[in-house]
Amino acid sequence: MSNLTYLFIAYAFIWTAIFLYLLNIGKKLSFMQREIKLLKENSHKSEDF
Amino acid sequence: MDKKYLIPILLSYVAILTALYFAFLYAPTERTMGDVQRIFYFHVPSAWVSFLAFFVVCIASIAFLRTGKESWDILAASSAEIGVLFITIVLLTGPMWAKPVWNTFWTWDARLTTSFILWLIYIAYLMLRSYVHDKERGARFAAVFGIIGFLDVPIVYMSIRWWRTLHPAPVMGGKQGSGLAPEMLMTLMICLGAFTVLFATLLFLRYKTGMVATEFERLKNKIHS
Numbered sequence: 001m002s003n004l005t006y007l008f009i010a011y012a013f014i015w016t017a018i019f020l021y022l023l024n025i026g027k028k029l030s031f032m033q034r035e036i037k038l039l040k041e042n043s044h045k046s047e048d049f
Numbered sequence: 050m051d052k053k054y055l056i057p058i059l060l061s062y063v064a065i066l067t068a069l070y071f072a073f074l075y076a077p078t079e080r081t082m083g084d085v086q087r088i089f090y091f092h093v094p095s096a097w098v099s100f101l102a103f104f105v106v107c108i109a110s111i112a113f114l115r116t117g118k119e120s121w122d123i124l125a126a127s128s129a130e131i132g133v134l135f136i137t138i139v140l141l142t143g144p145m146w147a148k149p150v151w152n153t154f155w156t157w158d159a160r161l162t163t164s165f166i167l168w169l170i171y172i173a174y175l176m177l178r179s180y181v182h183d184k185e186r187g188a189r190f191a192a193v194f195g196i197i198g199f200l201d202v203p204i205v206y207m208s209i210r211w212w213r214t215l216h217p218a219p220v221m222g223g224k225q226g227s228g229l230a231p232e233m234l235m236t237l238m239i240c241l242g243a244f245t246v247l248f249a250t251l252l253f254l255r256y257k258t259g260m261v262a263t264e265f266e267r268l269k270n271k272i273h274s
Contacts, residue, residue: 003085003149010088010145014095014138018247021134025254032261039268 054257057250061243068094068243076236088146090236094244095138096164100202101248102132103171107199110192122188123259124252125195129174131251136168151215159208160216167205170198 072090079086105128113121143161144154155161174194181187209216229237 003083006145006149007085007087010142011091013141013145014091017134017138017141018251021131021251022254025251025258029254029258029261032258032265036261036265036268039265039272043268043272 054254057246057253061247061250064243064246068240071236071239076233077230079233082150085146085149088142090240091244092139092142092146093237094240095135095142097241098244098248099132099135099139099167100206101245102128102135102252103167103195103199103202105252106132106171106174106195110195113188113192114196119188119263120260122192123263124256125192126175126178127252127255127259129171129178129195130255131248133168133171133175134251135248136164136171139164140168156215158214158216159212160205160214163201163205163208167198167201170194170201174198 068090072087076087076090078084106125109121109125109128112118113125143164147156148154174191177194178187178191181190208214209219228234
């Protein structure tokens with residue numbers, strides 16, 4: 001393999017890892033926000049009863 | 050997207066683009082290693098960010114043990130996760146640089162071995178957090194583990210000074226004759242700054258996620274009780 005291939009693989013590792021981590025955080029955050037909204041709605045409904 | 054999230058993300062984006070410009074276009078090609086040496090501009094900042102992240106784990110863990118505030122525990126856990134991400138990057142990019150230069154992907158030399166141990170310590174830290182069912186007890190165990198685990202960071206840093214290794218000698222604060230060309234040094238500084246901004250952004254986002262998750266658990270328990 002040439003030097004440039006190693007350079008490319010190294011940079012690909014870096015950006016893939018950071019991108020996947022960011023994606024993971026984003027997914028977690030939007031899931032939590034959605035669940036909280038649902039829970040709040042449910043709790044308001046049960047209070048109304 | 051919320052403005053409070055957008056600003057740090059945009060700031061990191063600009064910082065990383067600047068770092069890439071300097072690493073690939075501004076910095077001169079190293080005479081003996083050639084272009085593969087450019088791995089250095091992101092390999093070293095990744096190591097710096099992992100050290101910084103584990104330092105935050107240590108400080109937040111001490112604060113958690115002193116105050117018992119959950120927010121310190123969330124900060125420590127968030128920082129540990131990011132630290133593991135960056136030390137993994139160090140352990141993956143290092144061999145990519147080592148193979149064409151040392152003719153081997155890995156060697157059990159002092160710097161590489163201590164870095165690998167550091168990775169194992171914080172992987173164990175994250176596993177400890179997820180396997181202990183009693184959340185409060187788990188947080189206390191993890192805090193103690195996080196503080197003790199940080200002891201490996203100065204050992205990793207000093208390893209190339211204490212032992213004779215294959216790993217390059219320190220480029221800053223090293224022996225006489227060591228050092229970098231001014232353009233390379235400037236590029237390194239810019240990359241260190243950019244990675245620090247990226248770390249702050251990731252930590253902010255991960256910490257916020259942790260806080261939202263805690264609020265979620267609290268609400269769920271309140272409704273079920």
